[in-house]
Amino acid sequence: AQSVAQPEDQVNVAEGNPLTVKCTYSVSGNPYLFWYVQYPNRGLQFLLKYITGDNLVKGSYGFEAEFNKSQTSFHLKKPSALVSDSALYFCAVRDMSNQAGTALIFGKGTTLSVSS
Amino acid sequence: DVKVTQSSRYLVKRTGEKVFLECVQDMDHENMFWYRQDPGLGLRLIYFSYDVKMKEKGDIPEGYSVSREKKERFSLILESASTNQTSMYLCASSPQFGTGVVEQYFGPGTRLTVT
Numbered sequence: 001a002q003s004v005a006q007p008e009d010q011v012n013v014a015e016g017n018p019l020t021v022k023c024t025y026s027v028s029g030n031p032y033l034f035w036y037v038q039y040p041n042r043g044l045q046f047l048l049k050y051i052t053g054d055n056l057v058k059g060s061y062g063f064e065a066e067f068n069k070s071q072t073s074f075h076l077k078k079p080s081a082l083v084s085d086s087a088l089y090f091c092a093v094r095d096m097s098n099q100a101g102t103a104l105i106f107g108k109g110t111t112l113s114v115s116s
Numbered sequence: 117d118v119k120v121t122q123s124s125r126y127l128v129k130r131t132g133e134k135v136f137l138e139c140v141q142d143m144d145h146e147n148m149f150w151y152r153q154d155p156g157l158g159l160r161l162i163y164f165s166y167d168v169k170m171k172e173k174g175d176i177p178e179g180y181s182v183s184r185e186k187k188e189r190f191s192l193i194l195e196s197a198s199t200n201q202t203s204m205y206l207c208a209s210s211p212q213f214g215t216g217v218v219e220q221y222f223g224p225g226t227r228l229t230v231t
Contacts, residue, residue, distance in 0.1 A: 009156075032218055034219060036222075041125075041225075041227075042224060042225070043120070043206055043222035043223050043224045043225050044159075044206065044208075044222040045222070046219045046220070046221065049218065049219055051218065090158065090159065094218065102147055102210055102212075102213050102218060102220075103149065103161055103164055103174065104161075104220060106151075106158045106159040106160075107158055108156060108157060108158035109158050
């Protein structure tokens, strides 16, 4: 069965330090992977995606993610965290069981808290 | 920029009422989706549509129905609202597969409370 796991409910980091939000996946075939961010009382905003090519993907707001096929991971990273990065982050994978709809399977989310 | 709008940000309804949640997108996307978001459970797919009048059940369709009469509009219907349907509802859209754009674009969400 296809799935996405975000093993940490919360990640705490000091401003200026690097941050990592973890994601692992389980799909058949080549995965399409995504990261979204949600600020309080808002919808989800697309950050970045991996479809094919370079394993290091760069996205919005200085975020990047590293695709690791052998470890089936797609961790979100940022070299220097900002207080404004504090939000709820979701990892997602395309649902390969239904090509027509391109539905996504989401992880349960990780709350990132950046302290000043 | 893609814009996905939802008819209400906050909604309070009584048990047993019929509830309509409306979603409109302005990018001519073929695919539209309804999710519900609950703390600790992430986003769960209720229904999606890949064309006008076409719909497919997601993971949790029970208690819901949908309507897509026009390409830009996708409605979620709670036939008889119950308290366990209190949640945040998120609409999303995406172009059809093969365009090179595979990400979904989300609306701001509707926080529904059923009392």
